[in-house]
Amino acid sequence: MGLLVTVDTGSAAHEEIAVALAGGMDVVVLDHHLFDARPAGVHALVNPRRPGNLYPNAELCGVGVAFKLAQALTLLEPGCLPQDFLASVQDLAALGLIADQMPLVDENRVLVRRGLERISDRHTVRPGVRALLEKAGLGHGQAVTATHVAYQLAPRLNACGRIGRVQAALDLLLTRDADEARDLADEADETNKRRRETDQRVMDEAVIKALPFAERGDPGLILGDERWHRGVIGISAARLVERFNVPSILFSLEGEESRGSARSVPDVDIKAVLDRCAGLLVRYGGHAQAAGMTLRTRDLDAFREAFLVALRQEPEHDGVPEAYDLDLALNAMTMQEVAQLNQECALLEPFGEGNRAPVFRCDGLRLSGAPATVGRGGEHLRFRFAGPGQPRAGGTPALAMSFISFGAGKAWESLLAELPGGRAALPELRWDILFQIATNNWRPSNGAPVDPVQLQLLDIRRSDAP
Known part of the structure; x- marks a missing residue:
């Protein structure tokens, strides 16, 4: 009858x-x-996580395993694939490894780096990927990084499979026609906008449902609703983990059977927890940090209780949100020195899971005015700090620079609410910050000059905080 792969x-x-x-x-x-x-x-099971596996890299995702099969075929059956086949699909391997959030270690780093080189080269980039880059404002000839793929390209491609036409994403990657590529990129972009709106609605409703369970101290969250689209519940579950710092499962209630998506905190193996609840699930599968499942809708409450019991059998979760590892403390720097440091950091690319970008710290800074809101709905904030010390020749006062903090609007308002004196106290306070340095790819429509680097604020606290 044929072969199924x-x-x-x-x-x-x-x-x-x-x-x-x-x-x-x-x-x-x-x-x-x-x-x-x-x-x-x-006939064959090729899986780097199978019992007894001796292959040294267990962190390949599906596209990585497919690439390794193609590589093996070229060695075992010379001529079965075109001579340049492996090189021609390295960009697809890179897209998949980044989008599936695989650790960028071992051979994954090599695959991703070579794939990004193809994506960055106008002679080898696929028309569909070029169209996506232009949609994301990255069509200016600059080098494409793993961060660009993770936050700009992958969400648009994934949105087609989550709530749109999955065929559109496939056609976008395979087309050789520039006009078709632009049309498909438009579709992917519009689908991603709808995905964001849907995700935000699900998240808002999930938080309301979660609060009573969080307030009573449940070690995990299991929530469901008939209106929640199955294509976004995984994203919303991950955001719930960030918000409440406990393993979270969201279900799209779909009649007699419901689909669920789980995300976990770093020190809780969600797959192992689900193994102890397997009798209440129709099917399930996944990893230590993420899983998918199907259950009979009538069993939701029973599954919640079994899941909580299983969680309580796990080693106690420390309850501390994921921390940052500090790489270097900085004091006074000119913008030119920051740009030089960014060039040196770029040698460590690609950054992502398993190889995060360096984290820097600076203490004792003052705010130069109130943070400005930017982005849709003011969800991002732009801070400007003036650092300690005297101005330096040819430069600015220490860290008298602006920082962007993505998605920090609500967290900043909560911090202000806890300040004695509120906003009025800001000019007198000093702050310690953690930040990363990245190349600034934003190009304003009016052609105004911008700083070559972007300082991304990760965390902030009062210098006098315990």
Whole structure:
């Protein structure tokens, strides 16, 4: 009958594989998800996380495993693929590894770096990727980084599969026609806008539902609603983890069966917790930090109780939000020195999971006026600080520079509410900050000059805080 090759799925798909085998098909599974038992009858199971695996890199995602299969074919069956095939798909491998948030270590770094080089080169970039770059305001010839892919390209591609036409994302990556690419990029961009709106609505409603459970000290959150789109519940679950710092599962209630998506805190293996609740689930699978599942809707309350019991059997979660590792404390620097430091940091690219960008600290700064709101709805803030010390020849006062803080609007308002004296006290206070340095790719429509680097504020506290 033929050959069925799965990518990024199949390790636990016993029923589906049995149907394919009964139809006379050979089945090859390319996957990276955890599983308990090998599906019976598969021709091959290629999974870096399978029991007994000796391959040194267990952090490949589905597209990485597919790339390794192609690489093996070129070695074992010379001529079975075009000579330049592996080089031509390195960009796809990079997109997948970054979008699936795989650690950028080991050979993943090599695959991503080479893929980003193809994406950055106007001679090798795919028309669809070029169109996405232009949509994201990155079509100015600058080098594309893993951060650009993670925050600009991947969300637009993923949105098509979450709430739009998944075929649009595939066609966008495969098309060789520039006009078709622009049309598909427009579709992906509009779909992503709808995805953001849907995600925000689900998040707002989920927070309201979560508060009673959080206030009573539940070690995890399980919430569901008929109106929640299954395509965004994973994103919203991750944001709930950030908000409440406990493992969280959101369900899209869809009649007799409901789909759920789980996200966890760093020190809780969500897959291991689900293993202890398996009797209440129709099916499930995933990793230590993320999982998907299906349950009978009538079992939601029972599953919640079983999940909480299983969580309480885990080593106690320390309750401390994920901290930053400081790389270097800075005092006085000119903007020219900051730009030089950014060039040196770029040598450590690609940054992402498993290889974060360096984090810097500066203490004792004063705010130069109130932060300005930027972005849709004022969710981002721009701070300007004046640092301690005297102005330096050829430069500015220490760190008399502006910083962007993404998504910090509500957190800043909460901090102000706790200040004795509120906003009136700001001019007298000193602040300690953590920040990262990145290349500033924003180009204003009026052509006004901008700083070559962007200082991204990660965290802030009063210098006199305990």
